[in-house]
Amino acid sequence: MRFKKLVTILFVFTILVSCSESNDCFIADSVEKIKEININDTVYFLYLRISGFNEKEYFYELYGREPKFDNCGKAEAGPISNLHVDTSVGKPVKLIVKNEALSLRFSKNSNGVVDLKKISIEIKNH
Numbered sequence: 001m002r003f004k005k006l007v008t009i010l011f012v013f014t015i016l017v018s019c020s021e022s023n024d025c026f027i028a029d030s031v032e033k034i035k036e037i038n039i040n041d042t043v044y045f046l047y048l049r050i051s052g053f054n055e056k057e058y059f060y061e062l063y064g065r066e067p068k069f070d071n072c073g074k075a076e077a078g079p080i081s082n083l084h085v086d087t088s089v090g091k092p093v094k095l096i097v098k099n100e101a102l103s104l105r106f107s108k109n110s111n112g113v114v115d116l117k118k119i120s121i122e123i124k125n126h
Contacts, residue, residue: 027053029073032117034060037097039123044080044097048116049073058085058116060095060102085116092116098124 030050037044045066049059051073061079069075083102085092090106092114 025072027051028071031061031069031073031075034117035121037062037121037123039097039125044100046095046097046121047079049082058087059083060085060104060116062097062100062102064100092119094120094122096122096124 032048032050034046034048037046042064045063047061047063047067049061051057051059060083062081063075063077064080065077067075067077067079080100081102083095083104085104090108092104093107094105096103096105
């Protein structure tokens with residue numbers, strides 16, 4: 001019984017330390033630049049964030065200036081838009097950027113796998 005309590009305390013301590021402001025993280029996000037997008041003479045930076053340990057969650061993030069990330073995957077300033085990729089809706093086939101906002105178009109056809117790093121991107125001006 002003592003061993004179980006000790007393991008629980010150690011686990012909670014590890015999580016608390018990983019959530020501190022230091023750059024030591026329990027599970028770091030993976031962040032990769034997808035593309036620089038020029039809209040009306042303004043350059044935006046599109047990134048794909050992968051979070052999680054076993055169950056991965058994917059997010060597209062749009063920044064108004066090129067971000068710098070710490071070793072935990074946290075940017076010094078937040079994105080101007082972000083979008084969770086919910087694959088339960090269908091297979092993502094196109095990322096749409098409109099008015100500094102992100103949206104996805106899905107296909108009900110679940111055949112094949114989409115590389116979220118190479119997804120088709122559509123820019124809509126107004």
